[in-house]
Amino acid sequence: MPGQMSLDELRVAFDAGEIDTVLVAAPDMQGRLMGKRFHAAHFLESGYNETHCCNYLLATDMEMLTVEGYASTSWAKGYGDYTMKPDLATLRRVPWLPGTALVLCDLLDHHTHEEVAVSPRAILKRQVARAREMGYAAMAATELEFYIFEQSYDALRDGGTDHLTPISSYNEDYHLFQTSKEEPLMRSLRNGLYGAGIPVENSKGEAEAGQAEINIRYAEMLTTADYHVMTKQATKEIAHGLGKSVTFMAKYDHRRAGSSSHVHQSLWSLDGVPAFLDRDAEYGMSAVMRQYMAGQLAHAGELTALLAPNVNSYKRFCVGMFAPTKAVWSLDNRTAGFRVCGDGTKAVRVECRIGGADLNPYLACAGLLAAGLAGLEQGLELEPEMRGDSYQNRGAREIPKTLRHAADLLEGSAMLRAAFGDEVVEHYTHAARWEIEEHDRVVTDWERKRLLERG
Ligand code: ADP
Numbered sequence: 001m002p003g004q005m006s007l008d009e010l011r012v013a014f015d016a017g018e019i020d021t022v023l024v025a026a027p028d029m030q031g032r033l034m035g036k037r038f039h040a041a042h043f044l045e046s047g048y049n050e051t052h053c054c055n056y057l058l059a060t061d062m063e064m065l066t067v068e069g070y071a072s073t074s075w076a077k078g079y080g081d082y083t084m085k086p087d088l089a090t091l092r093r094v095p096w097l098p099g100t101a102l103v104l105c106d107l108l109d110h111h112t113h114e115e116v117a118v119s120p121r122a123i124l125k126r127q128v129a130r131a132r133e134m135g136y137a138a139m140a141a142t143e144l145e146f147y148i149f150e151q152s153y154d155a156l157r158d159g160g161t162d163h164l165t166p167i168s169s170y171n172e173d174y175h176l177f178q179t180s181k182e183e184p185l186m187r188s189l190r191n192g193l194y195g196a197g198i199p200v201e202n203s204k205g206e207a208e209a210g211q212a213e214i215n216i217r218y219a220e221m222l223t224t225a226d227y228h229v230m231t232k233q234a235t236k237e238i239a240h241g242l243g244k245s246v247t248f249m250a251k252y253d254h255r256r257a258g259s260s261s262h263v264h265q266s267l268w269s270l271d272g273v274p275a276f277l278d279r280d281a282e283y284g285m286s287a288v289m290r291q292y293m294a295g296q297l298a299h300a301g302e303l304t305a306l307l308a309p310n311v312n313s314y315k316r317f318c319v320g321m322f323a324p325t326k327a328v329w330s331l332d333n334r335t336a337g338f339r340v341c342g343d344g345t346k347a348v349r350v351e352c353r354i355g356g357a358d359l360n361p362y363l364a365c366a367g368l369l370a371a372g373l374a375g376l377e378q379g380l381e382l383e384p385e386m387r388g389d390s391y392q393n394r395g396a397r398e399i400p401k402t403l404r405h406a407a408d409l410l411e412g413s414a415m416l417r418a419a420f421g422d423e424v425v426e427h428y429t430h431a432a433r434w435e436i437e438e439h440d441r442v443v444t445d446w447e448r449k450r451l452l453e454r455g
Contacts, residue, residue, distance in 0.1 A: 001194070001197040001198075001199060002194070002195060002197060003092045003093045003095070003194070003195050003196040003197030003198070004091070004092045004197035005091050005092055005093065005101065006088070006091070007044070007048055007088055007091065010022070010040065010043075010044065010091060010101060011044055013093075013101075014040040014041065014044060018099065019040050019093070019099055019100065019101050020039065020040050020099040020100075021037055021038065021039065021040060021097075021099055021100045021101070022037075022038040022039075022040050022043040022047065022100070022101045022102070022103060023035060023036075023037055023038075023094070023097075023100060023101070023102040023103070024036050024037075024038055024043070024047060024051055024084060024086060024103055024105060025102060025103070025104055025105065026053065026057070026084055026104065026105040026106070026107050026119070026121070027104070027120050027121055027225075027229050027360070027362060028057050028058060028060070028120075029058055029059075029060070029118075029120065029360065029428075029431055030061075030062060030309075030360060031120065031228075031229055031232070031359070031360035031361060031362065031363075032229075033104075033229055033230075033233050034053065034057050035053065035084065035105065036051060036053075038051075040101070047086075048086055048088065048103075049086075050083050050084060050085050050086070050108075051083075051084045051086075051105075052081040052082065052083055052084060052110070053081065053082055053084050053107075054079055054080075054081060054082075055072070055073045055079060055080055055081060055082045055110075055116075056073060056079050057082070057107075058072060058073070058082070058107065058116065058118050058119060058427075059072055059073050059074075061431070061434060061435065061438065066079070067430075067431075067434050069430055069434075070427060070430060071423060071426065071427070072116070072117075072118050072423075072427060080110060081110045082107045082108060082109070082110060082116060083107070083108040083109070083110050083113060084105040084106075084107060084108075085105055085106045085107075085108050086103040086104070086105050087103065087104055087105060087106055088103065090102075090103055090104040090226055091103045092196045092197045092198075093195060093196055093197075094192070094196050094230075094234070095191070095192050095195035095196060096188060096189075096192035096196075096234055096237055096238050096241070097237065102196075102230070104121070104226055104229075104230075106119065106121055106122065106125075107119040107121070107122070117421055117423050117424055118423065118424055118427040118428075120225075120360055120362035120363050120366075121222070121225070121362055123362060123363060123366045123420055123424055124221060124222055124225055124362040124363075124365055124366040124369075125222055126366075126419075126420075127221075127365075127366045127369040127370050127373070127419065128220065128221050128222050128369070130369075130370075130373060130419075131267065131369060131373060132270065134373065134376065135269060135270060136267040136268065136269065136270070136275055137220050137267070137268045137269075137270055138220060138221045138265070138267055138365075138369050138372075139218050139219065139220055139221070139224075139265065139266050139267070139268055140218060140219075140220075140221045140224045140263055140264060140265045140266075140365055140368075141215065141216060141217065141218035141219075141224060141263075141264040142216075142224055142225070142227075142228045142261050142262070142263050142264075142355075142359075142361050142364070142365070143213055143214075143215055143260070143261060143262045143264070144213065144214050144215075144216075144228065144231060144232065144235075144248070144261050144357060145206050145211060145212070145213045145259040145260050145261070145357050146211070146212060146213075146214075146235060146246045146247060146248050146259055146357055147164075147166060147208070147210050147211050147212075147246060147247050147249075147252055147256075147259065148166065148167040148182050148185060148210050148211075148212055148239065148244055148245075148246050149164050149165055149166060149167060149210065149244060149245045149246070149247070150165040150166075150167055150244060151164065151165060151244070151245055152240065152243045152244065152245055153240060153245045156245055164252070164253075166208075166209040166210020166211075167181055167182050167185075167210045167244065168181045168182065168205075168209055168210050169209050169210075170209050171207055171208060171209060172205030172206065172208070172209065172210070172211065172212075173204075173205055173206055173207040174204055174205060175205045176205075178205050179203070179204065179205040179212070182210075182212060184242055185235075185238055185239055185242055185244060185246075186203045186212060186214075188238045188242075189203065189214060189231075189234055189235055189238050190202075190203055190214075192234050192238060193214075193216070193230075193231060193234060196230065196234070198216060198227050198230060198231065199216060199217040199219070199227075200214065200215070200216055200217075201215040201216060201217050202214075202215050203215070206257070206259075207257050207322060208256045208257040209256075211256075211257065211259065214231060214235070216228075216231060218264060218266075221365040221366075221369060224361065224365065225361035225362045225365050228261075228361035229361065232248060247259075248357040248358055249312060249357070249358060250308065250310065250312055250313040250315070250316040250356030250357060250358045251312055251313075251315040251316045251356075254315060257321050257322065257323075258315070258316030258318075258321065258323050258356060258357075259316075259356065259357035259358075260316070260322075260323060260353065260355060260356060260357060261355045261356060261357045261358075261359050261361070261364070262351050262352065262353050262355065263307075263351070263352045263355055263364060263365065263368060264341065264349050264350070264351045265292075265349060265350050265351075265352065265368060265369075265372070266289075266347075266348070266349040266350075267288060267289075267292060267372075274346045274347075274348070275288045275289075276288060276289035276292075276348050276349060276350075277289075277345070277346050277348050279344065283331055283340055283343035283344060283348070284343050284344035284345065284348045285340065285343070285348060288376065289348065289350070290381075290382040291375045291376045291378075291379060291380050291381075291382070292350070292372035292373075292375050292376060293329055293338060293340075293350050293372070293375070293382055294375045294380035294381060294382040294383070295371045295372045295373065295374045295375020295376065295378070295380055296338060296350070296352065296368060296371045296372055296375065297327060297328070297329060297338065297382075297383060297397070298371070298374075298375065298380060299371040299374065299413065299415050299416075300327035300337065300338075300354070300371075300397065300399070301327070301397075301399075301400055301405075301406070301409040302367075302371075302409045302410055302412070302413035302415060302416055303354075303367040303368060303371055303416075304354060304399060304400045304406040304409065304410075305403065305406035305407050305409070305410040305428065305429075305432050306359070306360070306363045306364050306366070306367035306410070306428070307352070307354045307355035307356070307359050307364050307367070307368075308354065308355065308356050308358075308359070308403070308406065309358060309359060309360060309363075309403075309431070309432065309435070310356075310358050310403065310435060311402075311403050311435055311436060311439040312358070313356045313358055313359075313403065314400075314401060314402050314403060314406075316356050317399055317401070319391040320391060322334055323353070324336060324337040324353045324354060324390070324399060325390070325391055325398065325399055326386070326390040326391070326393060326396040326397060326398060326399065327354065327396075327397045327398070327399050328383075328386040328390050328393070328396045328397060329350070329382070329383075329385060329386065330385055330386050330387060330390065331343060331385065333386075333387070333388075333390070334353070335389050335390040335391050336353070336386060336390050337352065337353055337354050337390075337399060338350055338351070338352055338353070339351045339353055352368055354399055363428065366419075366420070367416065370415065370416060370419035370420065371415060373419075374415050374418075374419070403432055403435060403436055404436055406432065407429050407432035407433055407436065410425060410428065410429050410432065411425065411426070411429040413425065
């Protein structure tokens, strides 16, 4: 693809005056890109080898607070450094920023140079390696939905978010005229991603005013998660450049549909044969696919905090708005948490619909893969398909309704403790509990409106 570069190609582009800046970035716990802007000359001289960042970057919340209680770092440990090690396979141009390239990094212990256990990229790399040891390439695509607003981020910060103006005024699902209104942003995004070597498939309007979706071609899970975080960054940066804003909140308004990040998954043999396909079986689903899905269903509750990491994420799970409420499987059924797509073809796959657009793709993919592999290892049997409207299916397995419940299930997950290690599970349980604690202590507008006069 155009856009991806070797170090030598970067050198040529620098000498030709095309690139002068390299963003050196690592994904954090929230899936944001954190790092430094290098002058290309210094990157080519030494930065390509390694640089450093404060190790609080994997122990902060959205507000960059130094949250107490993490084992990995603290005031008592002096908040030292991590080594940021560029993964040069990710080096690419970012055409939406002038003269700029970007490289993603792994985070290493400053002293031992081992990958940091709680680093999202390291967590996913370990599960992808585990799949490979079992003979499979774990493929995925993370569809990404978001809202586009007329106001810039600065205007929203100054004027408050009470009067957000979506870029279009009515449901724009598949609606080509509606999406013409957002083409200045979406065309730049598609072309920017393509020019960065990110295989964009298409964008479309989604099921609300101002809601869009961008789709990137499936790839092995680590690459997909890398695409996801770069795509989010591109969407925000391009919107900002146009004086607009976007949000990846799972539910920005209780009256409107939430934004999802559905995760399409399939396993392939290492020489490219689709391991989910058995043309003679029901829906073309192989025994491998059935066991993989059985693992995800059995552990769905434990995974939910990784698919829905914020208090707000749980407001998306509501009846009749295309977000699931039940962790069940079904063929081409958008009311189910796990939807089988591409039946009978080599594209047969499972789409997990539980994740919100606020998920961290490294953690979401790692959790889903770990659960699927556990299903394979244990030879789990797939439960019967749920048919019809799963919202109305009272006995069906529920998706946890709160982050509090999901955090308890994460903490108690023997499967995730075995796959990720205790340290990782405890780290992210602590992150979830901190979010709950922060949320619980804040008095909201809703409370003031409801109680101030009438209460
Ligand atoms: P829909 O009609 O539901 O939008 P698409 O054909 O657009 O479905 O596919 C949705 C996503 O699934 C795309 O990002 C695509 O790359 C991905 N996808 C297609 N085949 C597979 C597969 N075998 N495994 C994982 N993801 C896949």
